[in-house]
Amino acid sequence: MRYPFTMVCIAFAGGGTGGHIYPGLAVAEKLKCRLGEGCRIFWIGSATGMDRSIVEGAGLEFFGVPAGRLRRYFSLKTVSDAFRVAAGFFAARRILKKQKVNILFSKGGFVSVPPCAAAASLGIPVFTHESDFSPGLATRLNLRFVRRSGGRVFTAYSDTVDFFPVDLRGSVTVSGNPVRPVFRTADSAKGWAFLGLATGERVLMVLGGSQGAREINALVRAVLGELCRNYTVVHQFGPDQEWDLPRTERYIPLPYINEEMPHVLAAAELVLGRSGAGTVWESAALGKPMILIPLSGSGTRGDQVENARFFEKEGAAVVLCGSEAIGENLSLVVDALAGDSPRREAMAQAARRIGDLDGASIIGDALSRFIDDFIQD
Numbered sequence: 091m092r093y094p095f096t097m098v099c100i101a102f103a104g105g106g107t108g109g110h111i112y113p114g115l116a117v118a119e120k121l122k123c124r125l126g127e128g129c130r131i132f133w134i135g136s137a138t139g140m141d142r143s144i145v146e147g148a149g150l151e152f153f154g155v156p157a158g159r160l161r162r163y164f165s166l167k168t169v170s171d172a173f174r175v176a177a178g179f180f181a182a183r184r185i186l187k188k189q190k191v192n193i194l195f196s197k198g199g200f201v202s203v204p205p206c207a208a209a210a211s212l213g214i215p216v217f218t219h220e221s222d223f224s225p226g227l228a229t230r231l232n233l234r235f236v237r238r239s240g241g242r243v244f245t246a247y248s249d250t251v252d253f254f255p256v257d258l259r260g261s262v263t264v265s266g267n268p269v270r271p272v273f274r275t276a277d278s279a280k281g282w283a284f285l286g287l288a289t290g291e292r293v294l295m296v297l298g299g300s301q302g303a304r305e306i307n308a309l310v311r312a313v314l315g316e317l318c319r320n321y322t323v324v325h326q327f328g329p330d331q332e333w334d335l336p337r338t339e340r341y342i343p344l345p346y347i348n349e350e351m352p353h354v355l356a357a358a359e360l361v362l363g364r365s366g367a368g369t370v371w372e373s374a375a376l377g378k379p380m381i382l383i384p385l386s387g388s389g390t391r392g393d394q395v396e397n398a399r400f401f402e403k404e405g406a407a408v409v410l411c412g413s414e415a416i417g418e419n420l421s422l423v424v425d426a427l428a429g430d431s432p433r434r435e436a437m438a439q440a441a442r443r444i445g446d447l448d449g450a451s452i453i454g455d456a457l458s459r460f461i462d463d464f465i466q467d
Contacts, residue, residue: 097127097128097129098125098128098129098130098192099131099132099189099190099191100118100121100129100130100131100132100191100193100194100195101131101133101134101185101186101189101191101193101194101195101209102114102117102131102133102134102150102194102197103133103134103135103194103196103201103205103206104135104196104199104201105133105136105139105140105141105145105157105197105199105202106136106139106157106199106200106201107140108140108144108368109221109366109367109368110197110198110202110221111135111141111145111197112144113197113219113267113268113269113367113368113450114133114195114197114219114268115145115148115150115270116268116270116449116450117195117219117268117449117450117453117454117457118131118148118150119270119271119450120271120450120451120453121454121457121458123454124454124455124458125461131150131151132150132151132153132189133145133150133151133152134153134154134155134182134185134201134205135152135153135154135155135201136154136155137154137155137156138154138157142154153185155177155178155181155182155185155201155204155205156174156175156177156178156181157174157175157178175203175204176204178201178203178204178205179207179208180208181204182204182205182207182208182209183208183212186205186208186209186212186214187212191209191214192214192215192461193214193215193216193217193241193457193460193461194206194209194214194215194216194217195217195218195219195453195457196216196217196218196232197218197219197221198218198219198220198228198229199228200227202218202228202232203231203232206218206231206232206235206236207235209239210234210235210238210239213239214239215239215241215460216232216235216236216238216239216241217236217241217242217243217244217453217456217460218232218233218236218241218243218244219243219244219245219246219265219268219449219453220243220245220246220250221246221267221367221368222246222367222393222396223246223247223249223250223393223396223397223399223400224250224253224391224393224396225245225250225253229243233254233255233258236261237257237258237261241261242261242262242263242456242460243258243261243263244262244263244264244265244449244453244456245263245264245265246264246265246266246371246449247264247400248264249400250264251264263452263453263456264447265447265452265453265456266371266445266448266449267368267371267449268449268450268453269371269372269445269448269450270352270372270450271450273352273355273372273376274375274376274448276352276353276355276356276376277353278356279353279357280353280356281293281350281353281354281356281358282357284350284353284354285322285324285342285354287357291322292320292321292428293321293322293323293324293354293357293359294320294321294322294323294324294358294359294361294362295324295358295360295361295362295363295378296310296323296324296326296327296362297361297364297369298325298326298327298328298331298363298364303363303364303383303385304331305415306362306363306364306383307325307328307331307333309383309415309416309417309420310323310325310327311335312417313417313418313420313421314341316421316424316425317420317421317424318338318341319425319428320424320425320428320429321340321359321360321424321428322339322341322342323341324342324344324354324358325341325342325343325344326346326347327343327344327345328346329345329346331345333345352372352376355372355376355378356376358378359379359434360378360380360381360427360428361373361379362380362381362382362383363380363381363382363383364382364383364385364394365382365384365395365397365398365407365409366385366397367397370382370397370401370407371444371449373441374401374406374441374442374444374445375445376441376445377438377439377441377442377445378438378441379406379407379427379437379441380401380406380407380408380437380441381407381408381409381410381420381423381424381427382401382402382407382408382409383409383410383415383420384397384398384411386411386412387412395411398411401441404440404443404444405436405437405440406437406440406444407437407441
């Protein structure tokens with residue numbers, strides 16, 4: 091079913107974390123540049139949580155729908171979440187129909203499944219992107235809606251294609267992970283100025299994610315003196331984390347870095363953090379050597395470990411996983427990299443090779459071509 095329209099209308103769906111939102115915003119920015127005033131873009135996300143504030147802060151319209159978590163196991167919350175998923179489907183269907191949407195692009199997360207199902211039920215083509223090395227549950231569910239609607243799948247890694255059904259592999263494009271354009275044009279001088287540091291100061295950037303990472307915070311606390319021997323340590327410890335270490339000449343703790351993050355990251359010589367898709371691909375876009383401590387264990391599906399191992403295999407990162415992630419090992423790795431400029435440069439070049447895959451442009455071009463064909467039909 092195709093709706094008459096006076097301008098192209100594209101719905102984006104996904105959320106729950108910044109890692110599902112910021113890459114989508116990068117694609118939206120590219121589409122705005124390509125399609126201009128003839129394109130209207132809005133976002134469908136969770137009615138609760140951070141989704142609305144991030145999306146509206148980027149200047150996009152936002153529609154909230156009920157969202158229920160998708161679990162691989164049964165719990166008492168499964169029943170109530172099933173009702174929320176159903177409510178999200180009908181709410182998304184009303185929005186898509188009323189707004190006369192032409193295509194839907196999903197960036198994943200549990201909140202993306204009801205809009206994708208609703209779009210497919212209306213005959214609206216569904217496109218989706220998977221940021222991690224192996225597809226998550228939401229992406230696996232959304233594949234059926236992509237297939238039914240004649241859409242397309244985008245992946246960050248070429249090896250991810252092997253996880254998909256054989257009959258769908260011809261509809262997969264390896265795009266890399268979309269990174270906001272500002273990361274590709276970031277200015278290290280602005281980063282040093284924001285931090286109050288002299289131009290050229292050696293910086294170790296510690297990223298705990300938008301919510302903070304207790305394990306990384308504990309490691310920093312344990313070996314801060316050693317880390318500061320070679321670097322000024324800039325530590326994003328998380329807005330929800332209590333932190334009592336004061337700023338010093340060689341240590342700058344910040345709960346969260348917002349608009350200045352690309353420039354601060356550009357000023358870093360080394361990046362220490364988790365291995366969520368946002369961290370590794372934004373660092374790669376800026377050609378930064380990485381020390382990665384992936385979230386692992388029974389509470390995770392292992393996606394961060396897979397991401398980290400890929401960057402390690404490509405020569406862009408050193409990985410400390412599980413029992414390896416102790417203060418002594420971290421201190422040794424930082425000292426070794428600090429004193430080995432050729433190794434750091436080799437890691438930086440490897441990171442750049444990965445980061446040069448411009449996901450936002452590749453996906454934006456593909457969606458633009460689809461829209462052009464749609465209009466000509």
